[in-house]
Amino acid sequence: MRRDIVHEGSGQLKYEIREIVAIAKQLEQLGVPITWENIGDPVIKGEPVPAWIKEIIGELAAQDTTYGYVPTQGVVETREFLAQKVNERDGCKITPDDILFFNGLGDAVARIFGYLRREARVLGPSPAYSTHSSAEAAHSGYEHLTYELDPSNGWMPDLQDLENKVKYNDSIAGLLLINPDNPTGSVYSRELLEQMIDIARRHDIFVICDEIYSHIVYNGAKTTHLSEVIGDVPGIALRGISKEYPWPGGRCGWLEAYNQDKSPMFAQYINTIIHAKMLEVCSTSLPQYSIPRVIGDPRYPDHLERRAKMFEHRAIQAHEILSKVPGINVVKPQGAFYMSVTFDEGVLNDNQHLSVENTAAREYIESLVPSLEVDKRFVYYLLAAHGICVVPLTGFCCKRKGFRVTLLECDDEKRKWTWQTIAESIHTYLNSA
Numbered sequence: 001m002r003r004d005i006v007h008e009g010s011g012q013l014k015y016e017i018r019e020i021v022a023i024a025k026q027l028e029q030l031g032v033p034i035t036w037e038n039i040g041d042p043v044i045k046g047e048p049v050p051a052w053i054k055e056i057i058g059e060l061a062a063q064d065t066t067y068g069y070v071p072t073q074g075v076v077e078t079r080e081f082l083a084q085k086v087n088e089r090d091g092c093k094i095t096p097d098d099i100l101f102f103n104g105l106g107d108a109v110a111r112i113f114g115y116l117r118r119e120a121r122v123l124g125p126s127p128a129y130s131t132h133s134s135a136e137a138a139h140s141g142y143e144h145l146t147y148e149l150d151p152s153n154g155w156m157p158d159l160q161d162l163e164n165k166v167k168y169n170d171s172i173a174g175l176l177l178i179n180p181d182n183p184t185g186s187v188y189s190r191e192l193l194e195q196m197i198d199i200a201r202r203h204d205i206f207v208i209c210d211e212i213y214s215h216i217v218y219n220g221a222k223t224t225h226l227s228e229v230i231g232d233v234p235g236i237a238l239r240g241i242s243k244e245y246p247w248p249g250g251r252c253g254w255l256e257a258y259n260q261d262k263s264p265m266f267a268q269y270i271n272t273i274i275h276a277k278m279l280e281v282c283s284t285s286l287p288q289y290s291i292p293r294v295i296g297d298p299r300y301p302d303h304l305e306r307r308a309k310m311f312e313h314r315a316i317q318a319h320e321i322l323s324k325v326p327g328i329n330v331v332k333p334q335g336a337f338y339m340s341v342t343f344d345e346g347v348l349n350d351n352q353h354l355s356v357e358n359t360a361a362r363e364y365i366e367s368l369v370p371s372l373e374v375d376k377r378f379v380y381y382l383l384a385a386h387g388i389c390v391v392p393l394t395g396f397c398c399k400r401k402g403f404r405v406t407l408l409e410c411d412d413e414k415r416k417w418t419w420q421t422i423a424e425s426i427h428t429y430l431n432s433a
Contacts, residue, residue, distance in 0.1 A: 074101030185333025
């Protein structure tokens with residue numbers, strides 16, 4: 001073509017969580033049954049949506065109103081309900097006008113980074129959740145800037161690393177955190193969050209906190225929302241229903257903007273995102289109408305507590321099995337429904353392998369592994385040998401070698417088989433060369 005039409009950041013759009021599906025599908029066609037441990041969809045993994053939530057959504061679906069447009073920022077009654085929830089906490093106060101709905105948080109993330117000035121960078125955690133890291137990198141045209149999460153300290157942020165990067169790189173305009181974290185399952189204490197906010201305050205940057213898993217916490221952890229600690233710093237919290245109801249196919253998430261009145265520039269930025277959404281008219285109606293009725297239902301707290309206990313049990317089970325394997329580090333999750341496993345330094349090499357009985361699958365996977373990162377090499381062999389699809393940690397904008405698994409499998413026997421097979425495979429792999 002006579003003009004280059006490719007965006008400068010096109011090469012940064014990577015999503016290993018779904019990219020590995022193409023490899024798994026090819027192996028499936030070659031006769032390898034796949035156990036999907038790559039994506040955070042509770043429904044696909046067998047978790048039933050409670051009957052009472054289905055009843056509420058069914059009743060709403062029978063109303064003509066839920067088939068029409070809604071205001072660009074979202075259903076007024078729903079935004080009023082959510083603003084009241086925020087205002088009931090001790091901390092920042094908001095109005096319904098500080099809330100904006102999206103078709104899932106993927107839509108929100110694309111807007112948040114897409115309408116930042118290109119030179120304004122957002123510093124995020126490593127390991128990073130791919131949607132955030134890819135969107136931030138794509139908007140700038142450069143690799144995502146990160147601060148370290150430390151597995152030897154429960155995957156907590158390295159605050160010295162974080163502050164140094166903010167202090168000595170004046171292109172950084174924002175700080176991103178995910179709490180509870182994906183992919184590590186860590187939960188930040190109130191004190192830690194206050195320290196991170198203090199860094200933002202002292203260096204005059206805004207904060208984005210992805211809180212999609214804020215009500216999925218266990219193993220003694222407690223949720224502290226960004227609104228409780230943000231003070232007078234401009235901030236954005238990202239929330240949604242995909243993991244809580246769960247209703248991932250509803251594609252319904254929202255942004256809560258804090259302290260627009262404290263910064264005219266931040267207020268203009270949020271207003272730009274609202275106007276961009278206005279061009280789309282609005283987000284999907286039905287899920288928005290459900291929020292006050294479902295979250296406001298007296299059965300909802302028990303629903304959240306039951307699920308937290310369920311994931312706590314699975315986290316303990318996974319940790320007990322995998323933590324006994326030499327050569328890896330396993331931190332017991334406290335939130336969300338993921339666990340990241342890291343390999344000890346130097347235990348992986350390019351000569352290790354697993355035995356793959358399916359000849360076609362072995363030939364296919366061995367045609368791919370020579371050019372791969374060493375943790376991705378293990379992941380591919382695990383996929384070919386046993387059909388277990390996990391995600392390499394280097395796919396999360398991370399230099400540490402490891403992989404992420406989910407805690408979503410509802411079949412007790414299959415879940416136990418998955419953990420034990422991964423554990424045995426690691427032992428075999430590390431001793432194969």
